[in-house]
Amino acid sequence: MSPVEFWTVVLAGALALCAPIVIAGLGEIFLERTGGFNVGIEGMMLVGAVFGVLGAHVGGVWVGVLAGILAGLVLGLLMGVASAIAKADIVIVGIAIGLLGAGLSVFLFQALNPAGSTNQTVQTQPPLHLPLIEGIPVIGPGLAHAGTFFYLSLVLVVLSWLVLDHTRFGLRLRAVGDDESVAKTRGISPTRFRLGAAVIAGGFAGLAGATVPLASIGTFSPGMTGGAGFVALAVVIIGRRTPFGLIAGALLFSFFNSLALLAQTQSLGLPVELFQALPYLATLVVLCVVSRRVWRRGRVVRRASTSPTPSPEPEGAR
């Protein structure tokens, strides 16, 4: 394989693989902006996956997508009620929902496909023909074959950005995560927004999970999301909890993931396990580099000044 062909295939793989991470990550951004953290994201995605297949079985791929979203919404609601209203620790609730979701997905799969019956495939995402783009060197084929779900995820990125940055709802959501007590005095209910954010996160996770089997495989297998949910958590932080940053982080991971997949079929000199570890390693390294800047905010200025026009806080750490 020539180098150009090689990287073209890798990039194509990256684009095709990143949709679930991006979609799950978007939901997580809403949740993290209110101060939450969804350790159960993987379980929600698995439930979304199994419901996606079930729904597609009944009415085609888009019914499957809808089913996945609904399933995710329910789990998100559960997490929201448990953490925002019942005030249980959100990490422990997340772990519980993760266990529950993973178990439930296998449960449903086993219940509806008892051992011995064949595993029927369902309709997958509608093919997208973009002959114009295909011609672009290196990334062309990748973009052309990335699939409907990839472009769906891009649309969702833009929508999320619009909501977070240009609606009163988005600003209020961010207010809750930034300073809860102040938000309360302004009449913004942290509980309601945390609950809402959890439901949103669940819906996105369910959608993301549904896209995994419905992209091309057409069947469900236990654990098929393979850690994409946890990766989304990391990538959200790498992307500074913004929708556009998220894409960059997701592509980073998918790039290495795609490389690893290729390494399995071609001998690339180094052990295949190293390539498999590389996406996670790369993500970890980037996390170490950027985490500090995401969490540290500029110190709140509580300085009185002696002149009518004081200078702003010199430390502009964002």
Add this chain to the structure above:
Amino acid sequence: MTALPTWLHRRRGPLIAALYVVAGFAVVFVLVVATGGDLGAALGGWFTGAFGDGYNLTQTLSNATPLALVAIGVSVALRAGVVTVGAEGQLIVGAILSTVVALLLGPDASPAVALPLGAVAGVIGGMLWALPAPGAQIRWDVKEILFTLLAHYLAVSLLTYLLRTVLRDPETNASPQSPPLPLPSQLPQLPVSGRIHVGIVIVALILLGAWWWSRTRQAFVLEVYGSRPVLAARLGLTPRSPVLTALLVSAAGLAGWMQGAGVTQRLEPSVSGGIGFAGLAVAVLGRGNPLGIALAAIVYSALGTGAAGVQIATGTTPTAIGTVTQGILLLTAALALAALQLSRIEKADTIAAKTETVPA
């Protein structure tokens, strides 16, 4: 809420907690019935599967052993307010290291040397793996739980690689696994039906030790650190130390040694099996005290072993009901605990308001 009679209102916390538990049971029963299972048969099947004949009981206890061990380590961290799910990675590396030591010692070493060395190797392996996550948190503000979740995949890759190359069993060509551990490095089995190794006694002893430790000054200070780090610093616990020490109590590494030396007698790819989350669940269910952990470990493990029994008894309910129930159990426990704590806080605030002469 004010319409409730006072005695009910005052016990609101425990009542709500009980309601959560009942709701949890209800969901499980609905799932069983929905898949066509008869509830009575299911319960009977569960009990048989978990505690039925000697073999099943032994299996349940055997599965509970590493859970309890890992949960002890997790609960030390929980005392300091650190939620950790890194047990899986630690277990893997602990198992790897103790396997290497066992293979190096060979079949001619004395068990009195081989076993302790294996145990130490397991603990060291776990400790080494446990180091980077809190280090990254301190140095670069990386959320420890996130680091752990990602690092887990690194451990799995490492294990796969080693089992495929250096530690590969030359005899088999099928699934990758290590050669069987030399006899001196294997934990002796207990003389009961089924397979359970001496490790359970070791874990019981560790539980006792943990109970004794929980009454020491260190345990107290660690707990203070959980809510008031500055006060803990006054008592000698500085910020860097508890995060590190709490996570270095690598019970998970020891459990890794036990899995290899006691259960499978060799290193296998499935050595860890989700114990990171399960260990945390048991620590939470056991409320951090050793007796609670022992009970919770047994119950949690019983949900797993009993599930096969449910499937057999009902014929239609899938074995995954076990995992689902485990998740529901943890969720209801978290909710119940939160309800109890909320009511405690409310009561305390009312008392404070009564003596308050200053508006808040």
Add this chain to the structure above:
Amino acid sequence: MTASLALLGASKSYGGAQVLHAVDLAVQPGSIHALVGENGAGKSTALKILAGLEQPTAGTVTVDGAPAVFSGRASAIRHGIGLVPQQLSLIPELTLAENLVLGQPERLARRRRAGRLLREAAGSAGLPVEPDVRVRDLGLAQRQLGELAIALAQGARILLLDEPTSALGPFETAALFERVRSLAAAGYAVLLITHRLDEVRLVADTVTVLSHGRVTLSSPVADVSDEDLVRAMVGSVPPVPRREHTIAGEARLELREASTGSTGTGIDGVSLSVRGGEVVGVLGVAGNGQTALAEAAAGILPLRSGTVSVDGATVTGRPDRAAQASLAYVPEVRIDALLPDAPLTRSAVLRTLGLGGRFLRRGRIDTRAVRRFTTELLERHDVRPRDPDLPARALSGGNQQKLLVGRELDGAPAVAVLHGPTQGLDLHASAVIRGEVRAAAAAGTAVLLVSADTDEIRDLADRILILSKGRIVDSLDAADFDSARIGRGMAGLGGEVSA
């Protein structure tokens, strides 16, 4: 004339405690009304009711003479009631314009329109605002003006200002009052909450005094004297004994050129020493480095340069060494030094557990000894309720402080660092605490008292240091107390002195 905003016979109870008793209050359009009272007199409760944040348990609120019920802050805003709270209510991460958007009825966030609204509202009142700067990059005075501009942009005709000058220096205070006066002249009704009588004289037309939740005085400002006001506010205060012991010996607490990092409110080259039996008071406007100074002196805050030592032993940034050297510390936020949800038996031993083997028996905690100690501590310092199994959360602020101060000053520590020990306490608890501080000093403890409360310092300190922008700018003997000199120092004028 019909009042723009009024309380008629308003009472408020929280649980078993009644906080307001049939309060009458009226704010006329085009005038400035001061609501005055000591900490804990009920001012903030009355404010919360007027702002729509709380409902009175009896009595009514009227707007322009008609009774009004506010379902929340939003409904009060619709009635034209603007609020500039003491704890500023701006989200730091957002800009002023975005903060305005937070409260608007429209769903879409139109920043430019919000910015325009702010500029117009602020401009008509002569306030300079920058709508597109993130709040966390604004200075404190600017944030306050931003709050005011937002209130005006939301259509307020009635302005409630809650202790607006508590963190301002003299320049900004004067500037603020000028703007408030012009707003009143333009027809706005202004309610000013304060506990500073000099401000009342400066800017208010009428005044109401609250004490223990009741109105003790209500009159035009011109018709009352300062003494009338003080008497209405305070009633009688139990006398606090003056120092009788002599200060002798070496310095027990020493800071040498202590400097923290450059971020925000740190300290810079602070040197001071406190001798056994001496009370050194550090006075300054909130936000000038008090917390950094207190924490550094307690050995909690690591320093970028300089040292802190107790009885000769260096404890810089080492809370464990400070505890070993017998340093006691009472922080500003008292619940930070207590365990809110653990039984009092745990909070009570947080200073001494393990020191020299105290409360330990064969490596484990001696629960009976701890319990005995706790009960005795609660008894000795009059903490109520006297139940050692209650969580610290179940104690009111005053009782928490009594427990905390009792625990820290127990056994005459070498050094005691106290930050605002009587802040927010009622007069009785305040007197008790001050007595304990004196007792500790009499027993030989070196006391460093950091505070923003001039009365507290004046009452307790033997020597007074002025802290401004992280530096000690003046030092004087208590006997030479001079308000003008102190005011200048706190405003940052005057030369630097090390004490």
